[in-house]
Amino acid sequence: QTVVTQEPSFSVSPGGTVTLTCGLSSGSVSTSYYPSWYQQTPGQAPRTLIYSTNTRSSGVPDRFSGSILGNKAALTITGAQADDDSDYYCVLYMGSGIGVFGGGTKLTVL
Amino acid sequence: QVQLQQSGPGLVKPSQTLSLTCVISGDTVSDNSAAWYWIRQSPSRGLEWLGRTYYRGKWYSEYAVSVKGRITINPETPMNQFSLHLTSVTPEDTAVYFCARFEDWRGHFDSWSQGSLVTVSS
Numbered sequence: 073q074t075v076v077t078q079e080p081s082f083s084v085s086p087g088g089t090v091t092l093t094c095g096l097s098s099g100s101v102s103t104s105y106y107p108s109w110y111q112q113t114p115g116q117a118p119r120t121l122i123y124s125t126n127t128r129s130s131g132v133p134d135r136f137s138g139s140i141l142g143n144k145a146a147l148t149i150t151g152a153q154a155d156d157d158s159d160y161y162c163v164l165y166m167g168s169g170i171g172v173f174g175g176g177t178k179l180t181v182l
Numbered sequence: 183q184v185q186l187q188q189s190g191p192g193l194v195k196p197s198q199t200l201s202l203t204c205v206i207s208g209d210t211v212s213d214n215s216a217a218w219y220w221i222r223q224s225p226s227r228g229l230e231w232l233g234r235t236y237y238r239g240k241w242y243s244e245y246a247v248s249v250k251g252r253i254t255i256n257p258e259t260p261m262n263q264f265s266l267h268l269t270s271v272t273p274e275d276t277a278v279y280f281c282a283r284f285e286d287w288r289g290h291f292d293s294w295s296q297g298s299l300v301t302v303s304s
Contacts, residue, residue, distance in 0.1 A: 105289070106288060106289030106290060108288075108289070108290035108291070110229075110291070112223065112228075112229055114223065114225065114278075115223075115278055115297070115299070116297065117280060117294040117295065117296060117297050118229065118280075118282075118291070118294060120290065120291060120292065123288050123289070123290035123292075124288045124289070124290070127288070159228060159229070161228075161229050163290060163291065165286075165289030165290070168217075168236075168238060168286055169216075169217030169234065169236040169238065169242070169284060169286065170217070170234075170244075170284075171217075171219075171284045171289065171290065171291060172231075173229060173230075173231050175228065176228045176229060
């Protein structure tokens with residue numbers, strides 16, 4: 073069974089740049105997996121940040137960007153702000169109706 | 183614009199069944215380019231996929247290994263909604279539960295319910 077992998081935790085200084093990644097336990101992530109990214113604050117509904125690799129969802133600031141880096145999908149936050157301190161999840165499209173979550177990355181901004 | 187409105191009790195006793203319903207507006211549960219998920223969030227497990235139901239000429243319901251054997255997700259086409267039933271709950275099932283729509287065209291979750299805290303306690 074293929075597992076979607078993410079860094080468990082990351083930290084960034086305010087104003088800094090951080091790149092979170094989303095990989096596969098076996099194989100490479102490509103645009104065919106339509107990687108998407110979600111920001112989740114405990115108790116609140118996840119917020120869709122990026123879909124189809126690099127399309128920002130409506131209202132998402134342009135400091136969030138998505139890409140493929142090497143064999144992984146990536147979420148880059150440029151100019152991190154205090155309210156970016158949150159959990160981030162990627163989802164990969166694995167077939168009709170099937171989206172598989174990564175384990176999430178806890179991002180600390182300090 | 184698809185909207186999802188979930189409902190159900192906020193407190194369930196241990197060993198009983200947790201039941202939630204998600205009403206869909208702006209789409210139909212039988213849309214053959216969408217899938218309907220139940221997902222929960224807890225401090226110990228983060229965001230956890232529980233199961234999904236979707237129609238592709240026939241109905242499919244698939245479940246996470248972590249809850250398989252205890253979970254049923256049913257589409258309810260006349261009411262345009264889908265339901266979650268989780269049996270034999272324990273305090274470990276205490277979490278905020280969400281329903282969500284996954285759409286095939288761009289392969290992502292594009293609609294979420296507001297979520298509700300379900301506490302398992304006597």
